[in-house]
Structure formats: structure tokens, C-alpha cells
Amino acid sequence: MTGESIGEVATLAGGCFWCLEAPFRRLKGVGEVVSGYMGGYTLNPDYKQVCTGMTGHAEVIQVHFDPAIISYEDLLEIFFVLHDPTTANRQGNDIGTQYRSAVFYHSEAQRAVAEQMVRKMAEYWPNPIVTVIQPAEKFYPAEEYHQRYFDRNPSQPYCMAVVAPKIAKLRAKFALRLKESDV
Numbered sequence: 375m376t377g378e379s380i381g382e383v384a385t386l387a388g389g390c391f392w393c394l395e396a397p398f399r400r401l402k403g404v405g406e407v408v409s410g411y412m413g414g415y416t417l418n419p420d421y422k423q424v425c426t427g428m429t430g431h432a433e434v435i436q437v438h439f440d441p442a443i444i445s446y447e448d449l450l451e452i453f454f455v456l457h458d459p460t461t462a463n464r465q466g467n468d469i470g471t472q473y474r475s476a477v478f479y480h481s482e483a484q485r486a487v488a489e490q491m492v493r494k495m496a497e498y499w500p501n502p503i504v505t506v507i508q509p510a511e512k513f514y515p516a517e518e519y520h521q522r523y524f525d526r527n528p529s530q531p532y533c534m535a536v537v538a539p540k541i542a543k544l545r546a547k548f549a550l551r552l553k554e555s556d557v
Contacts, residue, residue: 380405381440384449385412385478385510387432388457389465393537394435396524397456397544400556403443408436409516409523412478413508421517427470434478436513444551446484450477450491452548456540459492460501466536475503478510485509 381403388394391409399407411419414430424431437449457465459475479485488507496503515521524537545552 380438381442382438382446383480383510384437384439384446384484385434385480385513386437386449386453387413387434387474387476387478388453388459389433389468389473389475390532390536391433391435391516391520392523392533393465393540394453394456395522396537397452397540398435398437398449399522399525400541400544400553401439401444401449401452401548401551402553403440404437405440406436406438408438408513409520410434410436411514411516412511413476419514421520424472425470427472429472431472431514432474432476433472433516434476434513447487447491448551450488451495452544452551453477454491454495454498454503454505455547456543458499459495459503459505460499462504475505477505477507479507480510 395407395409411424411431412434413432416429419429419431423429463471463474465473477488479488492503524533527533
């Protein structure tokens, strides 16, 4: 897992980590994005364990970003647009606690922004937002084959059916926030 680690860290869970990692990697001001696990009780979980739903962990991404270029609030707005924060423990056909919607905050300032963003985004969703806001815990990076998964496997059926539309949505709604290479 190499890449530019800059500024602050945001940790977000919104279904399969492939579905968030690929779009967030394309944003201006974002350095490294790492897929992993957080929020459970199993030490050093692996993908197979997390997929059982028995570890308590969610699939998350850790986004290293420069707040002088993209704010935490902007990251959360994009997060709430790219996934459905109104479905408990699922995103589409991905069902289980590991696919829950959550914001793991790293400071009280992040907590306050996350709570404010939930109130703001509630206007845009017909059902109540169920995103959990909780303190960041120990982060466990996912196995190497999960990192940059979409970029390495764009023709994989799940990527074509689920991840690619999220990137298209990102391009349509947040084109000005994209790195030049991703416009």
C-alpha cells in the first residue's frame, strides 16, 4: 500500500469498500485511499472472516486528504451521494453488518461536521438516514488484492455493474472536484 499520505484522515463505511475506494481515489486533494476494516471486535480480521458478518467490522476506506484542497464536509457530501445511507446493513445486494453505513470520526470537529451533514443530507433522501457516527477505532488494512481493486479489475462483473456506475455518478455530480487525470 503505497501512495501519498497527506493532511487529515477520514474513515467511511458505505457498503463494499471497492465501491468507495475507486471514486474517492479520483478526487483532488486526496492522497492515499486504503480499503480495510473497522468497528468490530475481532483482532486482525481477514476478508473471509469479515464477510461472515460475525466480526463486527465494517468494510471501510481510510481517505488521506489535504483539507486546504478538499474539506471533510465535501468528502462527506460525496459519501452521502455515492451510497444509500437509508438502508441498514446493506447496499444493494450486499447484505450484512459489514456493509453498514458509518462515519468513523477522528476528532470532535469531524464528529460535529458528520452530525451536521446527516441533518443536511436528510433533505435529499426520502427515508431516514441510518448512518452510524462513532469514534474511529483500530484500522485493519484489507489484503493487498483489495487495494485499487477497481483500477486493476475494471472488467470484473461486480466492478462493471456496481463500481463503474458510482464513478459515473461522481463524474456527473462532482466533475470540478476530480483530479485532471480522471475528468
